[in-house]
Amino acid sequence: MEVGNMIDTRLRTFLMLCEIRNYRKTAEALHMTQPAVTQHIHYLERAYNCKLFHYENRVLTLTKQGEILQTYAQNMCYQEKRIQIKLQEHEGRTLHIGVTKTVGGYEMDEKITNYLKVKGNNICVVMDNTDRLLQLLSKGELDFALIEGTFDRNKYASRMYKKEEFVGVCAKDHPFANKTVLPKDMFKEHLFLREEGSGTRHIFENILKEYNHDLNEFSTVTTISDFGLMMHLIKELKGITFAYKSVLKHDHDLCGFHIKDHIIYHQFNYVYLNNPVSLEAVDYFDQF
CATH class of the missing domain: 1.10.10.10 (Winged helix-like DNA-binding domain superfamily/Winged helix DNA-binding domain)
Known part of the structure; x- marks a missing residue:
């Protein structure tokens, strides 16, 4: 069918x-x-x-x-897909979830492991930037997405997964390591950022805009879509980036730093279509 x-x-x-x-x-x-x-x-x-x-x-x-009908039609199509999958499940369940590269690489390993320990459970994980995951969510191809970027709260339902500090990241032998630096010193550095559409980039650009700065003030800006490669280059080339503090727990060769008078926290959110089927999927996964 x-x-x-x-x-x-x-x-x-x-x-x-x-x-x-x-x-x-x-x-x-x-x-x-x-x-x-x-x-x-x-x-x-x-x-x-x-x-x-x-x-x-x-x-x-x-x-x-038209926007109202689009939201309702997207929900109908998603729930139709879930009905067909549900009727074929005899034991356990299968989830289709999306995670941003930051969240997927540093936050979800234990949760997914515990979920898969349940007999019959299976999962399809799509790792991409925030914009792409929201597109897949709207098409009904995901049960939910776990993202750190911004999203339209009028279009999607959400639940906070956790709140995390957003910090500067550098190599442990970088002059900024474990220090608080002035904003003007930051602009002298080689900045590494994710691609446009990623949550961490959008957050950092908004922070700069809030204080009347932009990316053009940095001496060099390099865009890398792969988070692992970015961390390698930051260590090798003594660059900097901005990411969530949890990144530091997984790599002891990296250190955090802060910008003077800038302590920033941001949310990781479960984002899903506003219907009971999606909410039940979030509830089930979140227990692990």
């Missing part, structure tokens, strides 16, 4: 158009004609007595009503 085939075809067309924002490309993706896509959207607009999209300056955007 094809996953999602119990959901009205017109709703699936609507969700695809929400993602692609182009009628022609949506038709190609769904192997339909463009007039058929238009008919599906017009049917929904008549059924719900509202406009779902607004087209201006060759840009297609969702109306407020």
Whole structure:
């Protein structure tokens, strides 16, 4: 049975158009004609007595009503997928979760180990940046995501997993090691950051913006998507980065440092679609 085939075809067309924002490309993706896509959207607009999209300056955007329908349709598709999986489970359960690279590399090993010790349990873990995980969550491909980045609290439900201090990170023989430094000294350093879309980068950029600074003030900024490689380069090249304090527990060759008058804490959150099936998945996993 094809996953999602119990959901009205017109709703699936609507969700695809929400993602692609182009009628022609949506038709190609769904192997339909463009007039058929238009008919599906017009049917929904008549059924719900509202406009779902607004087209201006060759840009297609969702109306407020369209955003509401998108949220409900995403929940329906996710729950349909979970029903099919649940009906096939005879013992234990299977979860599809997303974790950001910071969280996945330094926070989740023990929890996942304990979860898998239960007979019949299985798990699929996707490790990616915050933006990509939120996209997968919206498509119903994840039960929940554990992220440290920012997200739209009007679109997603959430629960705090833990609160962690956000600190500077450097090699143990770096002049900043275990010290509190002035902001002006930080800009002389070789800064390593994750790619755009990652939670730690977004948090750090917001901190800089709050104090009227930006990345251009650093002498050198290098972008590395792999956290392990980044830590290796920081040690070898005597660079710095900013991350959660838990990173330091796993590598004794790294040390933390603080910026004067800047003590920052940030949350790790379970983020999920706002429905009881997703919440139950979070409750089950969190007990481990």
